[in-house]
Amino acid sequence: xxxxxxxxxxxxxxxxxxxxxxxxxxxxxxxxxxxxxxxxxxxxxxxxxxxxxxxxxxxxxxxxxxxxxxxxxxxxxxxxxxxxxxxxxxxxxxxxxxxxxxxxxxxxxxxxxxxxxxxxxxxxxxxxxxxxxxxxxxxxxxxxxxxxxxxxxxxxxxxxxxxxxxxxxxxxxxxxxxxxxxxxxxxxxxxxxxxxxxxxxxxxxxxxxxxxxxxxxxxxxxxxxxxxxxxxxxxxxxxxxxxxxxxxxxxxxxxxxxxxxxxxxxxxxxxxxxxxxxxxxxxxxxxxxxxxxxxxxxxxxxxxxxxxxxxxxxxxxxxxxxxxxxxxxxxxxxxxxxxxxxxxxxxxxxxxxxxxxxxxxxxxxxxxxxxxxxxxxxxxxxxxxxxxxxxxxxxxxxxxxxxxxxxxxxxxxxxxxxxxxxxxxxxxxxxxxxxxxxxxxxxxxxxxxxxxxxxxxxxxxxxxxxxxxxxxxxxxxxxxxxxxxxxxxxxxxxxxxxxxxxxxxxxxxxxxxxxxxxxxxxxxxxxxxxxxxxxxxxxxxxxxxxxxxxxxxxxxxxxxxxxxxxxxxxxxxxxxxxxxxxxxxxx
Ligand SMILES: Cc1cc2nc3c(=O)[nH]c(=O)nc-3n(C[C@H](O)[C@H](O)[C@H](O)COP(=O)(O)OP(=O)(O)OC[C@H]3O[C@@H](n4cnc5c(N)ncnc54)[C@H](O)[C@@H]3O)c2cc1C
Numbered sequence: 001x002x003x004x005x006x007x008x009x010x011x012x013x014x015x016x017x018x019x020x021x022x023x024x025x026x027x028x029x030x031x032x033x034x035x036x037x038x039x040x041x042x043x044x045x046x047x048x049x050x051x052x053x054x055x056x057x058x059x060x061x062x063x064x065x066x067x068x069x070x071x072x073x074x075x076x077x078x079x080x081x082x083x084x085x086x087x088x089x090x091x092x093x094x095x096x097x098x099x100x101x102x103x104x105x106x107x108x109x110x111x112x113x114x115x116x117x118x119x120x121x122x123x124x125x126x127x128x129x130x131x132x133x134x135x136x137x138x139x140x141x142x143x144x145x146x147x148x149x150x151x152x153x154x155x156x157x158x159x160x161x162x163x164x165x166x167x168x169x170x171x172x173x174x175x176x177x178x179x180x181x182x183x184x185x186x187x188x189x190x191x192x193x194x195x196x197x198x199x200x201x202x203x204x205x206x207x208x209x210x211x212x213x214x215x216x217x218x219x220x221x222x223x224x225x226x227x228x229x230x231x232x233x234x235x236x237x238x239x240x241x242x243x244x245x246x247x248x249x250x251x252x253x254x255x256x257x258x259x260x261x262x263x264x265x266x267x268x269x270x271x272x273x274x275x276x277x278x279x280x281x282x283x284x285x286x287x288x289x290x291x292x293x294x295x296x297x298x299x300x301x302x303x304x305x306x307x308x309x310x311x312x313x314x315x316x317x318x319x320x321x322x323x324x325x326x327x328x329x330x331x332x333x334x335x336x337x338x339x340x341x342x343x344x345x346x347x348x349x350x351x352x353x354x355x356x357x358x359x360x361x362x363x364x365x366x367x368x369x370x371x372x373x374x375x376x377x378x379x380x381x382x383x384x385x386x387x388x389x390x391x392x393x394x395x396x397x398x399x400x401x402x403x404x405x406x407x408x409x410x411x412x413x414x415x416x417x418x419x420x421x422x423x424x425x426x427x428x429x430x431x432x433x434x435x436x437x438x439x440x441x442x443x444x445x446x447x448x449x450x451x452x453x454x455x456x457x458x459x460x461x462x463x464x465x466x467x468x469x470x471x472x473x474x475x476x477x478x479x480x481x482x483x484x485x486x487x488x489x490x491x492x493x494x495x496x497x498x499x500x501x502x503x504x505x506x507x508x509x510x511x512x513x514x515x516x517x518x519x520x521x522x523x524x525x526x527x528x529x530x531x532x533x534x535x536x537x538x539x540x541x542x543x544x545x546x547x548x549x550x551x552x553x554x555x556x557x558x559x560x561x562x563x564x565x566x567x568x569x570x571x572x573x574x575x576x577x578x579x580x581x582x583x584x585x586x587x
Pocket of ligand 1: 164196197433
């Protein structure tokens with residue numbers, strides 16, 4: 001494959017403008033300075049940056065990778081220059097508040113831009129994700145002095161950031177974190193311990209890095225209740241904000257990985273490093289979730305970014321590759337074959353459905369921050385919180401599976417590296433693992449989001465789907481989508497009621513069904529988006545015809561999975577526990 005990347009701007013604008021009606025957002029006081037034409041211009045610039053500056057780095061970054069030399073991480077050739085352009089273009093501040101030097105645009109616009117960055121070069125996109133998410137955390141939880149010092153540097157892109165949670169004995173189970181933070185007596189702390197798998201734990205793109213570290217103060221209670229959050233800079237920060245001596249943070253290795261090779265994944269040793277506490281003592285995990293939630297949405301975006309690129313590559317290849325047809329005639333392009341079309345439509349339906357769902361979720365977060373009415377803000381937040389683990393898990397899975405299908409469409413030419421689609425599969429595989437594995441997302445959805453507060457978040461979601469089903473009754477072009485969505489929603493309602501009943505007497509049955517339950521929610525949510533997209537794509541343009549054809553495919557070929565997922569969600573744990581762990585691991 002060439003380094004060609006075609007950003008999905010047309011589809012993004014269709015979703016933002018026509019399906020979600022972004023005008024509602026721009027009529028709010030918080031976004032009065034923005035308007036659709038300006039957003040279009042920003043995204044056009046973003047598309048140009050992604051195609052011209054980032055896309056050419058993707059393959060070279062994979063081949064060269066980042067490396068550790070004399071204790072310093074060096075990113076692949078071209079990354080420094082691209083990053084300098086990224087910062088100079090003001091991209092780090094796209095959705096950051098105006099009073100911190102940002103552009104104050106909605107998160108939904110940032111998400112659209114971020115998809116293009118990830119589609120062009122996902123390994124590059126990793127650093128800005130942490131920078132932006134850290135800025136969100138500090139805006140909410142840091143004291144005024146820290147905010148004034150650090151936020152503008154993150155928003156301008158002058159400083160980078162990391163999230164330091166994982167340790168050798170603390171992966172999904174963050175309650176086992178051992179890193180210590182001893183008070184120094186002057187309001188600062190000495191942070192000591194080892195963090196592993198830290199993305200961009202060191203790099204040569206920014207002069208400073210702020211590490212956001214979860215650690216324990218002396219005498220802290222065990223478990224997550226004893227975690228506090230610390231900002232530990234790579235270099236000490238002088239009182240006036242200048243950079244001082246190196247802090248006690250050392251990169252002891254970088255990992256050799258399956259993909260994302262240009263994104264350095266570091267082991268960081270903290271040796272009495274100077275840190276300041278962010279938020280309340282023992283309130284660290286709660287504060288960190290401001291960063292984690294922002295990153296979970298970003299991981300969903302990574303999935304769709306990669307999926308979009310894989311779809312483009314496979315569609316172009318299928319139209320050009322001649323193979324098959326009657327031997328007495330010239331071979332036909334493989335795009336003529338039913339099975340290849342099935343793969344291409346599957347890729348398109350999953351990519352565009354999840355793109356719309358992720359933009360919808362970002363929209364709800366924008367509304368949750370900007371609506372004048374408190375009740376309406378709470379309703380928007382409920383829906384966003386419900387959809388967030390679904391976006392993270394389904395978006396990341398779609399990234400890998402669509403890339404995998406792109407390899408299949410390319411045949412043997414996809415398995416060898418020239419076509420570049422195998423890199424997309426390798427790069428996207430980790431998205432299901434980091435920022436909380438997809439299994440943990442499913443448990444969060446079922447045991448917390450569904451069971452807490454009388455299932456309020458779930459009810460908001462179901463209500464919104466029902467409203468759109470009512471609104472679209474009788475629209476001829478959505479008939480197929482309408483009936484399958486109604487049926488899938490009924491299955492989701494039945495599965496939800498059954499799992500709720502099981503929660504008290506048989507929680508292990510609920511855990512056993514968590515992943516298929518999340519996938520069922522994801523299918524209904526995608527079906528909801530396809531219903532609305534089919535209703536909105538009502539013209540005779542090529543875009544409209546392809547959209548309606550894909551909506552129909554989604555209804556007829558993908559939505560039937562609802563029946564299987566419902567059964568799997570309710571299958572219980574008996575078969576899983578039919579043998580004990582020693583036998584399960586013995587042979
Ligand atoms: C490339 C890369 C970049 C990363 N970047 C960062 C970073 O910047 N900062 C950072 O802090 N970390 C980072 N991580 C770490 C990542 O967040 C962890 O790998 C992830 O949280 C899973 O932890 P683990 O690898 O220890 O797996 P484990 O927690 O050991 O999980 C292994 C399997 O067991 C399952 N499992 C575990 N516990 C349960 C349970 N209670 N119930 C059901 N199933 C369970 C999991 O779902 C998974 O399938 C990164 C990892 C990679 C590979």
